[in-house]
Amino acid sequence: MREIPESEIARAELDAATLHASLGDTSMESMNLLNEVAGTYPDAISFAAGRPYEGFYDVALIHEYLRTFCAHLRDDLGMSQAAVARALFQYGDTKGVIAGLVARSLAVDEGIEAAPESVVVTVGCQEAMFLVLRALRAGDRDALLAPSPTYVGLTGAALLADLPVLPVRTGEQGIDLDDLADRLRRERAAGRRVRACYVTPDFANPVGVSMPVADRHRLLDLAAAEDLLLLEDNAYGLLNSAAERPPTLKALDKGQRVVYLGSFAKTGMPGARVGYVVAGQRVTGGRGGDVLLADELSKIKSMLTVNTPPIAQAVIGGKLLTHGCSMAAANRRETEVYRRNLQQVLDGLDRRLGDRAGVSWNAPTGGFFVVVTVPFTVDDALLAHAARRHGVLFTPMHHFYGSTAGHHQLRLSISTLAPERIEQGLDRIAALVDECLAPRAAGA
Amino acid sequence: MREIPESEIARAELDAATLHASLGDTSMESMNLLNEVAGTYPDAISFAAGRPYEGFYDVALIHEYLRTFCAHLRDDLGMSQAAVARALFQYGDTKGVIAGLVARSLAVDEGIEAAPESVVVTVGCQEAMFLVLRALRAGDRDALLAPSPTYVGLTGAALLADLPVLPVRTGEQGIDLDDLADRLRRERAAGRRVRACYVTPDFANPVGVSMPVADRHRLLDLAAAEDLLLLEDNAYGLLNSAAERPPTLKALDKGQRVVYLGSFAKTGMPGARVGYVVAGQRVTGGRGGDVLLADELSKIKSMLTVNTPPIAQAVIGGKLLTHGCSMAAANRRETEVYRRNLQQVLDGLDRRLGDRAGVSWNAPTGGFFVVVTVPFTVDDALLAHAARRHGVLFTPMHHFYGSTAGHHQLRLSISTLAPERIEQGLDRIAALVDECLAPRAAGA
Structure with a gap:
């Protein structure tokens, strides 16, 4: 025609x-x-x-993890065969079907007490970063502090959220806290609204160094004194052969200063693309009353990826269950x-x-x-x-x-x-x- | 302390x-x-x-699809056992490990000729929508046309990309083309830069109606005359018991006017969260020379979810292979x-x-x-x-x-x-x- x-x-x-x-x-x-x-x-x-x-790596492990997770749904949670199938096949909860297992693993491996409702399971830690930066970026004055050099994924997520990243010096032992405090005050004085500081206390990518425990306390004190949110990225901390691992910022955090960005890419399996964010901060003044930051992140996620593939979560869930919810043990x-x-x-x-x-x-x-x-x-x-x-x-x-x-x-x-x-x-x-x-x- | x-x-x-x-x-x-x-x-x-x-639904099918996909990698693509394991466990290609199978299924099911390099496999169609809207939104004058009422996921993705959605009337048979033309000209005259029009020709959510074939041709002609990009969402079209399904816009598109948003949520399995976008449009004037829009979307995806979980892609790939790459048959x-x-x-x-x-x-x-x-x-x-x-x-x-x-x-x-x-x-x-x-x- x-x-x-x-x-x-x-x-x-x-x-x-x-x-x-x-x-x-x-x-x-x-x-x-x-x-x-x-x-x-x-x-x-x-x-x-x-x-x-x-x-x-062994493909048989994937089948095994899936079977272990299904047995858990059936035996521990009392689901029928049809409900187990639905849990893997159908759309799942936006916050994730393994949020409870993630919370348990944080307790076992890191001594972090996280309520399951403060956890959002994400498509890798990368999605978690974007969710947080998208939520925090409301206007042109907003900015994020981050050590320089920094993980390229952080830079990329910030670019996608139109959020400028202001560099903080990296010293021999990670982020330079004096430079951080100085930079924060200067930026605020210049009218910037600094929404948070991104930091990787353990084996930061790319430099590989870790923050001493005393510096972790100092950083938390600084965050409390300056009312600054910290975004803690911990992709590598568990892979530490030392007898005792230093505590994460989140484990030391008594004032909800820390949003914790977790990854199973290095400890679980990169191909599952499962990460998570712990965001127990209270958000006040919303139309529907107070909620958790995790609830707001979940709303964004519902319009970004709807939910993290239950199949991928099931594989990671199965691996966690196989090792008593300890990725350190796994x-x-x-x-x-x-x-x-x-x-x-x-x-x-x-x-x-x-x-x-x-x-x-x-x-x-x-x-x-x-x-x-x-x-x-x-x-x-x-x-x-x-x-x-x-x-x-x-x-x-x-x-x-x-x-x-x-x-x-x-x-x-x-x-x-x-x-x-x-x-x-x-x-x-x-x-x-x-x-x-x-x-x-x-x-x- | x-x-x-x-x-x-x-x-x-x-x-x-x-x-x-x-x-x-x-x-x-x-x-x-x-x-x-x-x-x-x-x-x-x-x-x-x-x-x-x-x-x-039957969990055994998931195991079967995974085995079928692994056999395909081994027997059809000649991969070693170790390479097969890596393909499932490790980070994968940003555009996806099943882009080729997706392209084949588009040829089999829809008569769409899509080069595999124009396909980006996404975490559900929702991520595909966000990738496209994020790429197209560059400034405050930018806007998107979409029928009213429209799918809430489109509204949400546009909100996340800070891209206003301008409503177009829906008639008895889908989007009202006269109102579309009128609206487009008025918005442009008012200084808006209309980046694209979102449309669901087949069984649009929420109204359920489909566009007549003649209207599909008219819409493509309008798009060519007005240099308008069309975003075609086709989540439901395959689930049609009629002897002959009407052609998609993309199948009729000779001028690369259509970016095609595909979903396996309804036809594959929602829990895999696998969708895709076909974006063969040439992007000119970039630093690195001309590329496809798919390449630009893939750059955004690398900073949003890195890649779609290979495990989830493997399940969908296995289902496609089981049914001769036809989701209609499946x-x-x-x-x-x-x-x-x-x-x-x-x-x-x-x-x-x-x-x-x-x-x-x-x-x-x-x-x-x-x-x-x-x-x-x-x-x-x-x-x-x-x-x-x-x-x-x-x-x-x-x-x-x-x-x-x-x-x-x-x-x-x-x-x-x-x-x-x-x-x-x-x-x-x-x-x-x-x-x-x-x-x-x-x-x-």
């Missing part, structure tokens, strides 16, 4: 300049760019991806791998590069990352060269500074490699470093 | 007025409010929820249930209420919904009364009009009830209607 030849039909196009500002920000490209390099050189030894160890073997790998990388760097002038690295006690400082420029071109010429991948640190700093640092992730690949990979890193130092040495 | 008694510690509170404006909008409460009524009266017969039929039994239920509700209304003055209803040929018009006010108070006094639930239509209209209509969902429950439920609806008509009759 319409006879225009296809070649003559004008095709709709969109001008990039008419799209949301986040899409023009280089931070949004970091993930894709790094994945692209990794995809182009699949045989390179990768110290780049912050992925958990894959050595114990990850004993992995934690030992991370401890061993971290030590091997630190020792290996020392053996190979210990005497190179201007080359140094930090020494985290856990987590996935080591940051190496070098006296030459580390950019994406060097990464491409390293992949092509040396067959090794890392992450240029400038990606975590919005490209404003970090141009002499690279991040090594220790989580996925087997011992012999680590040695081989470090040989290649050392060769790259020596190649970059050579002109300098030649000129000296 | 800190000795302030707990009772004296000031607790952080948030003032509702300082939160994002979406949280103050009644549309965001609709879902929760309706769920609450349903939760308070669990034994009421529910014509409220737009959930798919549950009669064929839903033959369900489609027959919906056809039978719809007819039973229409016949039952006719028998019970056919002679009541001022009471009428539409007669959709498919989908989940029938809209009943009555000569008395239908509000949330009436719903609560119906639940308490008559043991029956429905959805007051004002929820789909942002409470600005629809105060004499109620939506009946026909999808989940067994035949005898439908009869019983319609008896109760009829009793409610007669009760509400009584004072009128008495006064006459």
